Amino acid sequence: MTKQLLFALALLITLAVFAWTMRKLFHYFRFTKKLPLNDIPARIMVTLKVAIGQTKIFRHPVMGFLHALVFWGFMVILVGSIEMVIDGLFGTERIFGILGPVYNVIIGSGDVFAAIIVVAILVFLFRRLFLKVKRFYGPEMKPVSKADANLALSFILILMITLLGMNTFYLIMSHNEDMGLVGYYPVSQYLGDLFADMNEDSIFFWHEFNWWAHILLIFAFANVLPYSKHFHVFMSVPNVFVSKISPLGYVDNMESITREVKLMLDPATAFAASDEVPAKFGVSDANDVTWINYMNALSCTECGRCTAVCPANITGKLLSPRKIMMDLRARMKEKGPGLVSQGAAYDDGKALIGSYISEEELWACTLCNACAQECPVNINQPSLILDMRRYLVLEKSAAPAGLNTVFSNIENNGAPWQFSPQDRLKWADELFMNEV
């Protein structure tokens, strides 16, 4: 009974802290732009493919496969974690055992996955600590980002070790006490041999220890994640669901501009809409972005696959698509509390453009979509970059000189170059072909 009370208390604290964090984060969403979600069936498909099927992570086949194993493993092991919460609250033992053979499959694969994840995490840690993998570096990768990654990996490593420990000592216990064994443990059954000569008290202790360590670590991990880049664990699947499903080449229309252009082209409607307050065009700060942009930023785990394929970054320019996402998240974290307490008009004298992202970064983008193509969780970096360019052009008239020339040429001649529109068919002059 004491154990159950302690467990309930731990669970309550976990949920309370988690709810408090979530409330804070989701408050920030209120200050982002609304955008409807269309085509739900297509979204379900993309979620099954990209999130559950992990298709995009396989663009790096070896590391991708290891990550996919970790992801699929988590999904299976999650069932066991839910069981532990029920067991902990009601004093039962392996309650899902009533599922019989289904339970054997779930718990058996969880046992195997735990071992696989241990190996995968060791490989990941080794890569991060000892190999100079280029995409893990860059000006935006501060020591805190690296510590964050290593902390999350260590967390997962200990979670898996304690899971295997729990299974192992449970097996020995059930053998010794001749109680009915529930579940199937393909890996732990071999680990049991290592502790065969331990006395019963120690075995009982180590089972309890691993059980508590495992579940308390999950509770702690769940509350660390929202402050870590590994928030990705919670956010990536929903992010894939809300991600861009139109062709990558399509750019979202600015309805506010459409109204203005229609007014210009058709003066008859000019008076009807004249009292409309002109909106701010484009994005200059965290609260100008769409809620999907912010979801993107919260889902980014800073893997750097986007930056590694960015033509601007490859050729030494300042632009790094990963940094754009990290900057948005950091800026919202900075400005969010002020927005919540003082409202949307809150101004701290800083902005996303200027204080975090330079114009030089924004103008280096070729909008080639390599970053968006690469992102394993379908983050769309180009749309945010373009929205910031829109701000610079539409609100500040701050385009690079070459582009201003292009704008006036298109406006006056209908082409980016200074040619007369009357010459548009000149290419066809004196055009002959061979008779074949």
Add this chain to the structure above:
Amino acid sequence: MENKIKITPPVLAEEFAAGRKPEWLFWVGSAGAFDDRYKKVTREFVKILSFLKVDYAVLGVEESDSGDVARRAGNEMLFQMQAMTNIEILNSYGVKKIVTCCPHDFNTLKNEYPDFGGNFEVWHHSQWLEMMIANGRLTVNSSLFADKKIVFHDPCYLGRANKVYESPRAVLGAIPSVKLEMKRNRSFGLCCGAGGGQMFKEAEKGNKEVFIERTEEAIATGADIIATACPFCMVMMTDGIKYKNQEERMKNYDIAELVSLGLGL
């Protein structure tokens, strides 16, 4: 010597006035109309249209810039004015099917014009040529490139933007020649460096130009020809070949030019 036939591309306004409604509109695009290098591609593509006796027309002076560059450089106002003006003209002629050699205009007309009431069936010339080859109307039996090694550079707005990776390769596949691939191909393709308005501005400070990085990759394959299917990529690859002093050894052609040359047009 072979006989020369003069080609005068039909202009839609005149066709319309004469009561004709051509099946295809060939959208030339600003680069196709004004860029010296890509004008050659436009001419070769029109030769193919004439050779295949396709029922087509061009807008001529009524065509205006699609607005792709303006939009991607952040000037949404200018883009939408261009889009609405063009759509008004296209709709006034009842245009249904459009073919263009420019992946940027292909993308904008196909994906973005519908937001403003412009609903057309838009084809990139790589898809169009592939269709003509597939249905047997177009066959290239030429030994002109038989011993040439051709490497294809994926334009971002054809490839990643619209997932058209195989059409240009199918067109090249129909031309007797040796085909190569760069390490970064298809969805992994590296941009030529001209997209998003970069074509018209100074590059930001870095340690290399994007077009050089990409041209070096193409040169490393040992290819004789870099094939492209985009006016911007064409400019960048041509510059890259010049910059690397490979003009003697390496040429840059649009897939339409290779078809036209192969046909002996």
